[in-house]
Amino acid sequence: MRTPVDLSKAYRLLNHGPVTLVSSAHGGHQNVMAAAWCMPLDFSPPKVAVVIDKSTYTRELVEASGEFVLNIPGRAIAAQVIGAGGQSGRSLDKFSALGIGRLPADRLAAPLIAGCVGWLECRVIREPHNEQAYDLFLGEVIAASADARVFRDGHWHFDDADAALRTLHYVAGGQFYVSGESLSV
């Protein structure tokens, strides 16, 4: 079901503001954390911005490897998103503890997360001042893919698919809003 997304349309995976899972890898270790604070930053080449706190294990792996994946979870794995956000991978293998599945990425050592509906493989654009002062990381998207059941021809198609594949929009305290109806004006 995972099919490539043209890089010129990669921003559309993030444009409507879904929560993400940030996956990372370095030196034989892998991790995943939840991140709602991310956004597209440019169309071509596609870039993204994401906040990765200094206290996280993900931060260590991203700084060491210079790469990360933004995975866009479907509704079916909402509980795993909360689990991945509430614990540190420093003391726990979140993949086995939370039953989070992995797929190999196209271009990076960091894994893609199963049960997601979009994947943005990113190389860090080093901006040490942003990283230190704001925990703000910029990345260039070098590969993108999506579940063709809900994203094809450069657009989301939630209306004619299983509701379990809709994206999640995080508020706080374990509460999300699920992507709702499509509105075109």
Added chain:
Amino acid sequence: MRTPVDLSKAYRLLNHGPVTLVSSAHGGHQNVMAAAWCMPLDFSPPKVAVVIDKSTYTRELVEASGEFVLNIPGRAIAAQVIGAGGQSGRSLDKFSALGIGRLPADRLAAPLIAGCVGWLECRVIREPHNEQAYDLFLGEVIAASADARVFRDGHWHFDDADAALRTLHYVAGGQFYVSGESLSV
């Protein structure tokens, strides 16, 4: 209906990824543009990040004034969001041309946009390299308010309110997804 939001909860207005209208003012001129590329950047003091392209009139006004408002539109004004995104305020008064209403802000000269359900009044944190290289602006939120029919006690409450007050999540080509059902895990 507009009621203050505690600054410690201000990030929750943006956390679920709604599209925004960026309003600005300088030297007797005011403008409004649409921006989907924005996100929270910190909790306390609350900060935000938003992309404001070099070609826009908003960019001129924000650079000159050092301030902007992120307005979170409700579904009822979706057509005005598209209108505000597709035309430049340099050659057009979008407020009168599109029938966009304004309210005075609490702390800034930039107006608040009527028909919105949340408002974040921001002072630019000057980061010239980010602005020049990425069109990326950082701001500190110095006042926040929301429509109490849908945001109160630090949480969105879309489920028991008029659907016209739900937030909009922009994809591309005039298409949004409206905030859907609440999901707590």
